[in-house]
Amino acid sequence: MVSDQDYSGFRILREGLTGNRGWRPAWRDPDPQHAYDFVIVGGGGHGLATAYYLASQFGEASVAVLEKGWIGGGNVGRNTTIIRSNYLLDGNQPFYEFSLKLWEGLEQDFNYNAMVSQRGxxxxxxxxxxxxxxxxxxxxxxxxxxxxxxxxxxxxxxxxxxxxxxxxxxxxxxxxxxxxGGTVRHDAVAWGYARGADRRGVDIIQNCEVTGFRIQNGRCTGVETSRGFIAARKVGCAVAGSSSRVMQAAGLRLPIxxxxxxxxxxxxxxxxxxxxxxxxxxxxxxxxxxxxxxxxxxxxxxxxxxxxxxxxxxxxxxxxxxxxxxxxxxxxxxxxxxxxxxxxxMDGSPIIDRTPIDGLYFNGGWCYGGFKATPASGWCFAHLLATDTPHETAIAYRMDRFRRGAMIDEKGSGAQPNLH
Amino acid sequence: MIIDHPLLGPRDSQEFVLLGDASLLDRPDWQAESADEAFYEYQYLRDNPAGTHRELWYHEMGDRSWLIVTRDTVSHAVLKVELASAVASGRRDR
Missing domain, CATH: 3.30.9.10 (D-Amino Acid Oxidase, subunit A, domain 2)
Structure with a gap:
């Protein structure tokens, strides 16, 4: 998509010569609508990337991101900005390599300078x-x-x-x-995804805390929030450290x-x-x-x-x-x-999967490796939400792998989360 | 964090290692019909509360005792410290 709001060197020149009167806020501040096709809980890197790819890759027009504070105020603004794909196991490496390839084309894709620096x-x-x-x-x-x-x-x-x-x-x-491998300007990742998603029609709603899920006959029909009930065909949660707290509201206990x-x-x-x-x-x-x-x-x-x-x-x-x-x-x-x-x-690897509740999807368990995964996590979660099938690089990230004994234990530390 | 050891008094948390939720003391019955499911939940699922949390700490650099520490995971305040052996034997007596 091309518009007069695209960022470029030429734009800076043009704005500079015309008194910088053409700049607009990078994203809107909309009030929540009553219903959406997709509601993403969590306006961090992964949630914003999910919304961005839902709109840009899967053509979904009715998407909202709900964030209890301000976007990018959690781990996407708190990490050490490293990107790499140096994993050993089959369940992990294709996913992280997919992510690194997305990093390589990210700035052109969402038209934002994220300062991706492949410095090794x-x-x-x-x-x-x-x-x-x-x-x-x-x-x-x-x-x-x-x-x-x-x-x-x-x-x-x-x-x-x-x-x-x-x-x-x-x-x-x-x-x-x-x-x-290298580093990326971490805040710019959140801002770039937010702006890219917003330009494609995604509503990014800040100061909107999800307090519960409305579940009828085993199906999630929407979320209760501090700004009222919002109906949704599908709800995806990407809330990192708050995963257990949020999913507890849906009656789920997590391996986290x-x-x-x-x-x-x-x-x-x-x-x-x-x-x-x-x-x-x-x-x-x-x-x-x-x-x-x-x-x-x-x-x-x-x-x-x-x-x-x-x-x-x-x-x-x-x-x-x-x-x-x-x-x-x-x-x-x-x-x-x-x-x-x-x-x-419990095995040091993430989860991108459906939950036992229809219409409720979960993305979490990133341990301290979530930042580098942001693009692929968003893409794969969007793929799962839009098509109800896992992306080919994320098929191992199932929630039931612990019950089946199919852990992806990169470090070999077992069910001892503080050792991963 | 300072952990007030019941036998040794206040000790730096650096002397300890954390195992996890104190529910790990309640090992399921391996002969029960539902042992499969019970062990899956015992091994992998956690309440992971934001707030009061009972957890097992091991005094590795001290007297090698196991403690049950009740701690607030939001403020890091240590609310209560018990010897795990005392808690376990108290249960056996009941």
Whole structure:
């Protein structure tokens, strides 16, 4: 679609010469209608992407996104912005590779600058066994059409000379690199999807909390909200950390626990870190934003939490990981830290599926890997909502896989969500 | 978070590891007709409440005792701490 509201370099020039009088709000602020074909609960990245693809790929005109606060105020605005498709298992890798391919064309598709930057993701290995595991992972990635490259210590040193190669306990032996991985401006993802969906007729309704589902004869016919009842032919929930709370209103118990994950950013520095670097002997990952801040994180706090803030022991643990991997960061000041609520599933993999209630669909269990999945999650959830059949890359993400013993346990930690 | 251990007094939560919901103490009867379904629910499904939550903590860096900690998952306030063994034996006595 082409309109005079498209964003482009030419548009900036034209607006600049005409007093910037042509800009309009990026999306409307409509009142909810009484009924829609599709209601998406949750105006985060996944919910907005779902609405966008319902409208753009599946031609659905009657779609609403309901958000209890403001769009993009949850995990899509709280993550460490990393995209990658470096998974091992058959149930996961095709999905994440589909997502990475969507990232590559996203900005042209929704006409918004999301600053997709394929600057590379380096996973460092520290032992012969870990190298072999990474080689296997890299081969699995290549078999599924992704890119992977195994670096030895000298190659890694040439690309990341700032790492501490004097680590006697956990020597840096090399890294598995995915060059197509990188970072994205996370807020712009929410805004781009919101604007793209709005332009295709989707109603994005903020400050509208879903308080319950109207279920008659085993069929969901709409949602009760803080702004009244809204009827819907199909309801899709994509509410991340609030999954258990929201789905409880429909009488469902989920294989999910909510945990808090912290993230950190330092003061702005000159460019020093080329891509995303992860420490393989602890849990630490770091990249540098376009503003220059070092963006980093590590483990979840390990206890159930709905508070969007964590505790100090994990702050210490994360910073120790950073100091071990690259002592140069020790002189940078940490300026902000925050937490987001992760929907940790029992096998570390997500769910995109129908529920036992007709007309009610669920998207969740993203653990702390939801951001990179945003485009594919939206596309696959839209596919499921529109056609009632799963997308070919998401067939493994069934809710009943735990009952059937068909877990997708990428890390092999079992039904222990705080270890995934 | 500070966990007020019934035997040792206030201890930093860093000394502990969390296993999960205290309902994990209630292992289903493996000989029951419905054992299949009961074990599926026991193993995989959780209430995951926002608010008061009873959970099992293990004092790994301390006296290796299992505790039942009642905690608010919204405020992180620790409301009550009991020895899991005392709770379990209390049940057996009933």
């Amino acid at each position: 993701v380096y996973n460092i290995y520290h032992s012969d066994a870990q190298r072999d595991a990474y080689r296997r992972r890299g081969n699995a990635m290549i078999l599924h059409g992704a890119d992977a490259e195994l670096l030895d210590a000298d190659q890694l040193r040439a690309e990341c000379p700032f790492l501490n190669f004097e680590n006697g306990r956990f020597p840096l032996l090399g890294a598995l690199v995915q060059r197509r 626990e909510s945990h808090v994950l912290q993230a950190f950013v330092s003061e702005g520095l000159k460019p020093i870190i080329p891509g995303v670097v992860t420490y393989g002997a602890g849990h630490f990952y770091i990249s540098q934003s376009d503003k220059g801040g070092l963006v980093f994180g590590g483990d979840i706090d390990m206890y159930n939490s709905y508070a969007q803030r964590g505790n100090l022991p994990v702050v210490e643990d994360v910073c120790e990981g950073g100091m071990t991997l690259m002592p140069m960061v020790g002189r940078a000041r940490m300026v902000r830290m925050w937490g987001g609520i992760m929907d940790m599933s």
